Amino acid sequence: MNYTSTRGTVAVNETYALLHGLAEDGGLYVPSLFPTNCLTYNDVKDKNYQEVAAVVLSKLFPCFSEAHLKEMINSAYSDANFSTRDIAPLHSLLEKVSVLELFHGRTQAFKDMALSLFPYLLVAAKEAEGEKKEVLILTATSGDTGKAALEGFKDVPGTHIQVFYPTDGVSPMQAEQMQKQEGDNVNVTAIHGNFDDAQQFLKRLFVDKDTAEEVAAKGVMFSSANSINIGRLAPQVVYYVNAYAELVAQGAIHEDEAFNVVVPTGNFGNILAAYYAKKMGIPIGKLICASNQNNVLTDFFESGTYDMNRPFYTTISPSMDILESSNFERFLYYISGEDSERTAGWMKDLKSTGKLTVNEEEFNRVKANFAGAYVDDEETKAIIEQVYNSYGYVMDPHTAVAMGAYMKELEKHPEDGARHTIIASTAHPFKFPTAICEALDIKVGDTPYESLDNISAVTGVAFPKQLEALKSKPLRFTKAIDKENMKQEILDFVDTFSK
Template identity: 75%
Template sequence: MNYTSTRSDKKVRETYALLNGLAADGGLYVPASFPRRSITYKDIAGKSYQEIAAIVLSKFFTDFTEAELKDMINAAYNTKNFSTDDIAPLHSLLERVSILELFHGRTQAFKDLALSLFPYLLTAAKEKEGETKEVLILTATSGDTGKAALEGFKDVPGTHIQVFYPTDGVSPMQQEQMQKQTGDNVNVTAIRGNFDDAQQFLKRLFVNEEVNQAVADKGVMFSSANSINIGRLAPQVVYYVAAYEELVGQGAIHEDEAFNIVVPTGNFGNILAAYYAKMMGVPIGHLICASNRNNVLTEFFETGTYNCKRPFFTTLSPSMDIVESSNFERFLYYVCGENPVRIKAEMEGLKKSGKLSVTAEELSRIQREFTGAYVNDEETKAVIEQVYNSYGYVMDPHTAVAMGAYMKLLAKRPELGACHTVIAATAHPFKFPSALCEALDIREGGTPYESLEHISAVTGVAFPKQLAALQDTPIRFNRTIDKEEMRKEILAFVDAFTK
């Protein structure tokens, strides 16, 4: 399959798009011909997660043989990497509400679903492209992507990975996961700044000819493990297709019955994957975009104006503390009729003014499929408490944002309750001990680990072995830099592994 940039009509091979991540013009790669209505229930009925993944990904990556895809998928999705056989199980909370648990991977976050597979896709693409340079994966994280990318790429031959995270923008457990990362090809650095600072710097760096040439002279090329890379995004479509199969299999819906999906999102990749699943034929009714106090997306779905010139807030749901949502550009591309000339102009305007707007007709079409809602930190804690007290289910703050957004919308639009609704649970609750202690009135310990022991004793939720093992693991990475020093840090890392 060929891919094209959201900002031009130049086509590239899928393996080139996988390997390079971001287009040279700064746009994001999308399928030149999207596989619309390419999946039916009959295609996936009774199939395992791995089998569904092979079906879905064959629509995006046609340059790989069926055997090649299956080998990569089986290597990624197994009991070595996931604690459940069904990889992304559905938990029934209410008669018409299910929780899609996406946190059973190695790092207890939904990013594992893509980043367990992506290293195989990237290295296979590198081989097919005949690329001999070492690949340096550059990743900005607001919490979960960093650890999942580090775990996915650690010690993968021919690759190295540099992760940047904001000093005050991740939870203590997320920080511990990254600071204690093993692997000979990894580097982790905190920045004095926020996630948007790191993400925007890396996007500029990817299209900086001078820097790219400098590292190329040393036998190195840049790539990305953020969801700007189509190899990160496409595997996320799989779990929404698998959820559809499981809903029908459980008898929760009929095969032609619409269901809603609520996604807590900051960078827009996770909900875009659900939108892709819908375009491929999954009968998704409404897509509900849940935000925290950084509610730029909620405002867009209400007004049609995307305004990133706004205060940045640090919240209890740090992985959503994002104002400039990279994957929003892909969504806008489809909203605007796949018009790269307009998207280029819109993104240039956004860069200059901090705002962009769709037309009234476009907003009307969007609102037939999408709705946004946001909850603040106090509401998030209240949802965690309410769900636990009512159903005995412990949610992390991001999932609670999704549940809270759904509850708010249901009060305003009770017709949404007529459809079964799936809440995307994006992280294990134990990654956020302080928030849980506050919400459930549990005594905090002197360390995050002591807090988690208290939470486990009260709730009965088992302490995940991957998090428990961190307690006795030494810190490897404790370097903090100003955001202006990121380029220097990257070039120093290149020098270190190319000597």
Template identity: 55%
Template sequence: MNYKSTREINPSNVKSSTFAALHGLCEDGGLYIPEKLPDVKLTYDELKDLSYQEISEKIIKLFFTEFSDEEIKTAINNAYNSTTFNDKNIVPVHKLNDKVSFGELFHGRTLAFKDLALSLFPYLLLLNKEKQQEDKKILILAATSGDTGKAALEGFKDVDGINIVVFYPKNGVSPMQEEQMRKQLGNNVEIVAINGNFDDAQSAIKVIFSSDEFKKYANEHDVMFSSANSINIGRLFPQIIYYVTIYVNLVNAGTIKAGEEFNVVVPTGNFGNILAGFIAKKLGIPIKKFISASNKNKVLADFFQTGTYNKNRDFYATNSPSMDILLSSNFERYLYYALNEDSKRVSELIKNLLSGGELSVSDKELKNIQNEFYGEFANDEETVSAIKKIYENYHYLMDPHTAVAYSVYEKLDEKHLDKDIHTVIMSTAHPFKFPAPIAKALGIDDTKEPYAILDEVSEITGVKFPEKLTEVRNSEIRFSDVIDKADIQKFVKNYIKNLK
């Protein structure tokens, strides 16, 4: 399978899957997309008896056609096993009631949905490097609003020939997310806090990737750049797997029938998670409606309601920090498909967004978009209220991102979401990663030390303190660098210069 840029008008300018995954971002600043999506229609009958690993093989083969069956099988078995995930189903489905289920995406090593792609991605990247006969050292640069950083660090720690640097907003992640990153083990990892927000870090990294000066500097030091964010196809396409698996699990449990449609509500930040679901639908998974759930940084919710994406607005630090994003990278890929794969139109709109901070689709285009997608938001108070309500009524504890999605679900009327169709809330993180909002919801003193809060939460709810957080609790802090957002590029140059 060949890949091209979302902004590429010349149909002959394509790259192999191994090149696209190895390099991450296109030279023109666009994102790699398949020249043509796989022409398949997955059915329940062909999937019903398959394990998560076997479904993974089926999906990965569609998008990485240069790998042998054995190479894919080995990578997947290394990524998804009892060492890397604490639930044999990898992604279990928790049925709340006849209307709603939760797709639990947080049973991996770092207790967040990012584990589902980042457990596999390092193995794919090494295969891509081998296929491309690339002998340079790979430097992974990643921006994180909380969960990507730890999952990427854990996935790439001590992988030979690869180094990784993660930038995160100093006051823009939860204390547990920060603890996880700052205590990360590995001889090839670096974690840096910035005085800025996630968008500042992501934008700086994109400049580095597309800069001829940086590429030349890296090349002189025998280094090449790659990405662990979902702008990379090696991060994006493994996320399709869990939508397929959730569908199979819903039918197996008798929640829906084979071929019956269901809705999904996705807490949305960089748009990779919900985009993977959109692609899963194109492969035959019967998803009826996609609801993009935002927190107070509701740029996506506004787009799906009005057709205008305007990032010229105040940035808020919320109690769902992984969604504190105003410039969602994968949104560009979605636009490409929503606008009938018109690269010229996409290029014009993204140019408007990057230069003026705003883009708008036509009324006709918005109407077509709203047939499949809609957006809504929930503020911090509504998020805490949702956590409290679901715990009191069902004894089920949600993290704040999942609570945003549930709150949005409850807000929507029948015009925007048919609630006679079963809805899956994508549950993206373990609640123990966010002590403060959980404490508020349960009536616990949220000014206490985070681990003390979690001890009390565990005692009250009976939710076992996660083993992986216990390991973090007992570890020493290794990283304490804090730099200004304007110094990210300087830091990267110095890191390359000193890379052994």
């Protein structure tokens, strides 16, 4: 299968796209010929998560042999990496609402679902391409991607990873997870700025030929672990396909019955993966895009205009504190009718004016698949409290945003209540101790760990062993730099391992 850029017509093979991440013209790689309607219930019936992954990913990466793909998948989704053999279990909250728990991996966030497999895909792609350079993974994070990428690439031969995160844009527990990261090939740096600042810089760097030549002379090349890389996005499709199979197996829906999906998202990758599952034949009905107060996506789904010219808010759901959603470009490509020239024009508009608008025909394609709603911090806390008091279930702030968006969409469209809905739960609640304490009126401790002990005592939720283990680990990465110094930080890191 070939992959092409959302902004151009040059086609590359799968392993090139996996290895390089971003296209040379600044666009994102998408399948030249998308495998539309290639999945049925019989393809995934009675299969475990690993087997479903092999079916789905063989459609997107047919370059890998069946045996090799299964080997990588089984290594990624092992008992060593996930605390439940179901990998992504469904928790029944209401008769028509299930919570898809995506936080049972090494870092208790949905990013583990892709970043447990992606390093295997990248190393395999590197070998297939005959690439001898050391690969430096450059990653911007709003909280969860960074730790998951660090854990995934920790001490993987031939790779190194540099993560940037905003000083005030992650929870204390997310910060500790990154600051205490182990591994000889990792570097973590905070920046005085927000996630968009870090992400925009890295996207510019990926198409900076002078810097690429400078590091190439030292035997190094850049790649990405953000979902701009198709190797990060593709494994996320799997858990929506698997959830569909589980719903049918449980008798919650019939095999040809549509179900809705609600996804809390800032960078748009997680909900785009659900859209990919739908395009591949899974009977997903409405995709509800849940946002926090940084509601640029909600406004787009209501108006057809994406406008970044607005205040940036730091919220209690920090992984969604994003105004420039990178994967949104792939979605625009599809609603344009896969018109790369049209997509390139939109991205030029976004860069020059901070906004873009789709036409009526394109907006009709949007509304045929998507809806959007947003929830502010006070509403988020109220939902955490309401769900716990009603069902004894503790949601993290991002999952609560999704629940709130579902409730708001249900008010506008009561008929949706007759259709089964999946809420994508993207993080373990213990990653956000202060928000949970405030929502449930539990005493906030002097440290995050004291707060978590208090939460555990009240709710009975067990302390995840990975977070418990953080207590005794030393801080390794405490540097904070101005965002203008990111390039120098990268070059300095390159000098520590380059030839």
